[in-house]
Amino acid sequence: MLNFTDSKICQPLSDNYDDLISRCLNGEVAAEYQLYHRIVPKMYGICLRYGGNETEAKDILQNGFMLLFRHLNQFRFEGSFEGWVQRIFVTTAVNYYRKNLKFRWAVEYTDSGEDKGLKEDALSALSTKDLLSIIQGLPGGCRVIFNMHVIENYEHKEIAGMLGISTGNSKSQLHRAKILIKQRLQEMEKERCLIMLHERK
């Protein structure tokens, strides 16, 4: 009598998204799970960037998958499927924040002019986890715009259209985000120096 683990007996993952999508459209639950399993690490990464914490990220992730499976039949099998899914998740994240942070968009940010330079090696000591925590530490509006503009390469016009704000507002929010990031980096640099001093002592 031999024991088989699930990984041995389950069907191998399909390499082709088209096949998986077709099976999902036929209502095959196993295919839905396979599709989820393949794309979830990247999408969860996006959700963590847009979400302020893990709970919000999970909410966005769930909403995103709901939206994805509901509109899967709209995929035309042209271009990158992952790119298409990514747009769905970004839209979901944006909608999530539009719902929850609507009142904040009206506040125009005024630049304080505070933009201190960073040391040459300020960024070199950072890990991905540190960067994520910096992004997550940004206020909701700034975080969404920073993600959209800097990481997803959306233009300010597009961002303004998607969020229902003015282009100027989008720019100022981005500017504010960058300043906050630099401030946070400086703080982290200080903390690092203090730790190093403490260790030397």
Added chain:
Amino acid sequence: MSEKIDFKANDEGGLDQLMRKTMAGYRVEPRPGLWKGISRKLLWKEIIHFNFTNLSPKFWIAGTTALLIVATTLYIGFPGAATDNVTTNPVVNIPAGLSAGHPAATSSVLIPASSKPVHNENAITGTRPAQVPASEKPTKSAIEAEQIALASVSGRQKKSTGILTVEAESAFVSEVAGENKLSSTGDNGLTTYSGITPVKPCKAMLLSISPMPDTIITIHTPTGILKVRKTGPAAVQFFSANLGITPEIAFYGGSDEYTRTNYWLNGGITYHISRFSIASGIDLGYVYDEGKYGVEYKSRDSIGYFNGVTSYTVGSNNEIIYNTQVIGVYDSLQHLAGASVRNRYTYLQVPLLLGYRFFESNRISLTFQAGPAVSVLLGSHKEEPAVDYRNARIISVDNNTPSRIQTNWQILANIYFEMRLNKKLSFYMEPSFKYYLKPMVTQENVTFRPPWTIGLGVGIQFNFGNKKTSP
């Protein structure tokens, strides 16, 4: 995740580039339980956002047929539906001598002794009530009609009171007594008379109750035929709950045709109004199916033999005698074998059935029920294949079991046979037929047909609440 990044802060666009390069491809594996929540939500969304436009033509054909059946049944069967003009017909008075206190009044149909048989144009057309003047004496034939009507109907009445409406399909002809000839029919046990003059229906107020609503009792009189329809306590309304079990045989079609026995635990609630009912509930189903696995293994197998010389001897005539031995030749051979297991599935089914009670007597009733049902796969228990090949090395085990579809819609129809044990409790039995709108399983490159099932449900039914009647 924790790798260090080599970037300079004051490079041109250093921060942006750093963020883009690092975070654009950022991947994190979420906790395994997350999919459960998503799949559960997906399931509910599918149920809530059930879209009729996605359904196959079969569903539309079945739905339209069911709708037509219900509409026809409603038109034909609903009390008073086909006799709306009855209220405009003449009212026959209850005779003074036969009031509610009269021994016959509580259990008999009362045909007015005082009413002169309707023989005028007004009565026929029903434009005004045919109140017969008191001065007019009833004729002999009219009295006979009353007596016969009493005799005919009394045998079918129950001990309760209510108001019945009589529709007479013939008028009472006053001067035909002499012409009436007695004849009998063996079919219904009632006595019939000839000499009948058919006219339009008239209406009479009666004191009587039939065990069944909407019962039409035909009364044969010397002057015509009376049809008595109970219109008083017509719309009986009450709830009932039932609990039972249904074993069913499922016929799976497609490239591989086979049958399986499923078992359902049924719990339901039914709202009855008159002869109609609407039923729903929750059924838990135990369904099993065969899990198929392809096992690839290598084993050391015999591929032949040869006679090997073990020794030889030289005989007396210098001949050489070889001593041989049969030696088997073995090689490692690759095999492909099949293994099957019994997979068990649990389904939740929610039916919505419309029913029409087409037969009812004191003890038993028969109801036809039909409607849609949705079944949802709640859980599955998949066995592992027992692969036990001696001297074998397993290379791979492929699961070739078709995947079960999470949600499926069916059309359900049954004949609900109810036997009343007492006022509150009944025993029921329901032969049923179920047709799935899409296959229950799916697999790549394999075509499956929607299955259908026949079952026989048995259980008990509780009737609770008072049977409310509409006024």
